[in-house]
Amino acid sequence: MSTPDHPLQPLQVSYVDDPRVVKEAATEDYTTHVVPLSWRSNKKSLSMSWYSLVSGMFYLVTAATLAAVVGTVDTLIGIVLACLAFGGLGFIFSSYAAKTGLTVALVSQRLFGASGSIVAPLILAATSIYYAVFESSMIAHAFHAYIGGIDIRIWYAIAVAMNLPLVMGGIRRWMDKYNAALLPVYWGGLILVIVLAATHADTSAWLAHTPEEATSLAAPGWLYAFFIYLGVLVLMMFTMDFARFGKPRDTKVNGVVTFGPVFYFFVYLANGLIGIFIAYSAGLAGGVSSTAIVEFIVTLMGGWGLFLVWVTQARINTANFYVASTNMEALWTRLFRARLPRAWAVLICGAITYLIMLTDVLNYVLVALAWQGAFIASWVGIMLVHILFSSRGDKNGLPEVRPGRLARFTLGSWIWIGSSLLGALLYQFGGPFGATWSTPLTLTLASVLYAAAFKAQTRSAILRRRNDPRDEVDDIWEARIRCHACDHSYIAAEMDRDPSVPGQPPICSACAGLSRRYLNACKHEDATLSFSATEHDHLPV
Template identity: 75%
Template sequence: MLETGPNLAPLEVSLSDDPRVVKKAATEDYTTHVVPLSWRSSKKSLSMSWYSLVSGMFYLVTAATLAAVVGTANTLIGGALAVAVFGLFGSIVSRYAAKTGLTVALISQRLFGVTGSIVAPLILAATSIYYAVFESSVIAHAFYGYIGVLDIRVWNAIAVVMSLPLIMGGIRRWMDKYNAALLPVYWIGLIIVVVLAARQGDTSGWLSHAPQTSVDLSAPGWLYAFFVYLGSLVFMMFTMDFARFGKPNDARINGIGIFGPVFYFFVYIANGLIGIFIAYAAGLSGQISDTAVVDTIVGLLGTWGLLLVWVTQARINTANFYVASTNIEALWTRVFRTELPRVIAVLICGGITYLFMLTDVLSYLLVALAWQGAFIAAWASMTLVHIYLSPSGDGHGLPEFRPGRLANFGAGAWIWFASSILGIVLYQYGGSIGATWSTPVTFVLAAAAYATVFKLQSKNILLQRSHDPRDEVADIWETRVKCHVCDHSYIAVEMDRDPSTTGSPAICAACAGLSRSYRRACIEEHTQPASEQTLDQPHAHSDQAR
């Protein structure tokens, strides 16, 4: 035990992982905690989990659709810009995530306040589920069209159920191994499709293809294509939740090869070229859709094509369901102040996905993604500004994220909501100009506004409290401290002292987020003059009140 003061309960510390925490992490992946250095993944393991996102029919369809509207050359220029921009952003965010070990939900508390941050995991979970709906619908359509038996609703259920077991064990336990085994199948399968398409269709001039009719896009074709790709800024939120498992020593390599430009080259250029070529060879210009591309692949390869479609969609769905379930878990904990087991969170995501698949998906999916895209663009820009303006954090080289040391709302929350709503209004009512420019306008406005109020935000969002466990240990990343509520030990990075209990014993980030008495006591301590912030009289006498 470590004595820290005459009125403080001593910290119960250790220098090794709590076996109970490690066992729980096998499925929970530290969803509501900071990822310790001992749980970080190797470059190979992390890359295989992350590269599940490279194999989506969505990228092929998007590139083929853009080529039909603005031409192949403009689509590739837009894709190259996307590689450069997303590669830079992904590298920055991934390094920050590896340095801090934080999730989207945790870093959002610093940006928007404890209450204001609740929307972040909601937006990310909903977006991930919408993508899961799209990818699962592709699988169901392929099986239904090829086999021809059973109702489409049954195939919808099969498509969802096939994906759920693959992400029950988290990133380190199963996702990396599964995706590593199937990655070659994806690329070899697509190469075979390209070869067969070249033999059966007219592919002359596909690189120089230009649209036959012009459409008012309110921007040059190449810029329009880039803005369409910019709508996928949710990649930055995905990056935060995945890159937190990276080792700090690997941050530079991971920032280039896993989360940076190499990854986005495969996403936007390699996939884009294949999608455009297949659509052109099949004569699909002007009538591009996810089902048309799928039907072409299955038509060329038969049963092997069906397997390829399943591989592509199942791989990317592991990432979709993983991010959706972890953020549902974080959201549930914050809203209902009870823990939600990961398995239950996965089943909830599967159930929601299936219910959406029973509706007319495309009638609302694109609009919903556009609305959520405004919040995501603002979140991404504000996060990047925060990283740039506060490279050393608020203390110990980290941003403050502990719920007992942050206000309910910060200026960042109002900027986030205002800029996002403005982006939605521009998209809905701005005609072709609004539809094209809403995402970049939202991104720039949110960044500029947050940079303007950054110093004021940093001053007002941090609660002034004494007695920080981080100051009481030699190494905040290697020292484990026992939480007086759950009785489990977590790294000192996330630990706080609980002023609602006599002696202010240590409390972990997850339990702190569940406890109302802890929150009230922290605010009360903040409002007291510094000279009165003693522990002689505890603010409340409830060990585990919630």
């Protein structure tokens, strides 16, 4: 603490990137730090990394399954609504991420507190791993069906292992180049599948397809289809972790093309039309499944079909494993207060994915995804309200995310947990109504509660602190300050003073989160200042 015997230690400031930090960022991608402007990607590079999510059997199967349940017309209406909703959300979330340079794990600290936010990277890592299980299983089954020869468990291992090296280097090293090369292969392959499928069967009535039997859905068919797509709100969390690499000057282009309506036109509408067409031409109207569509493509095209399936799944798995590993790294740091190199985080995520594939617990995975979907819908609702209500940020146009300046838990954390549990229980025990309406009701409930408690949430979230290094530099985005704990220099936007050390030397956000002494000293300083303020309030006038 600063005293006459221990004056504030002067900052060591520079205006160029620390070469040691740049070397680490080649693999770490500033996972536990604010992304500086010097590490942002151009529009093309960022879009190619993000568009890895365009390809995936999940989108084809979802649309084909919905068409079998509610008909093609209602499915397409639901898809168009989903494109509009997700396109708008994608613009908002990507703009905020580019403005702040924050990951889901970091921004959640502002929403739920330094300790309450730990659930966010846990849920995002788990959800990404579940999607990787799904996509990797498709690759393995395609190879096993076409080539055979070895046990399916070995094909599982091969399917997982093929993706891991591609995400070791982060977004700027491999992902953009790899996905840019394979994107034409994906669309060209699907067009070829359509041409061959059209000659395989009579497809003249595929747009007019209606379900063979009416199903109790607790909503009109088109609304039911829209709600099913709304269950993939985890894409907003993915958006935060990718869009933080966007340059502020590219916000509009990235918001519309990369993360907004144009992206969802391809990922939902284009893929949906293709999925419905393939399922109809394959005669799968009553029994659509991912393996059935994969087998049809391989049967139709032979070895080229196998290659297309591999391209489809390998591209989307780069995104799945990237998000899983970065959030595993953040989670590990928070749980064990020790740094986990990202290469190890990738390997851990790959091992977990493989083990889940071996246990054949897909039914349990689907239940887990449904419960996690409630937490994700609630997170998206709270985050959306926070973005709209705090356009000026807490200080310097940014939300306060430094661990020593935030409470352990906030009012927002209880809103998040409460609304999520209600949504999960509604899904689990609400019958057809709960299964259909749980996601939109959870999203709405969390948004309304957080909006009502926004002012109280802000007061409870931020601690009283002295001596902010942001006030000691002229530009918090350009000035780099050396951290006394790791001896690396990071932008002033994430730096704090450490009151647990005489002279309060500067400390970076990552090191701050690892130090119990720092966190306890910050809490003590807040209590002291709060007590002094209370005493002052009661002085006689």
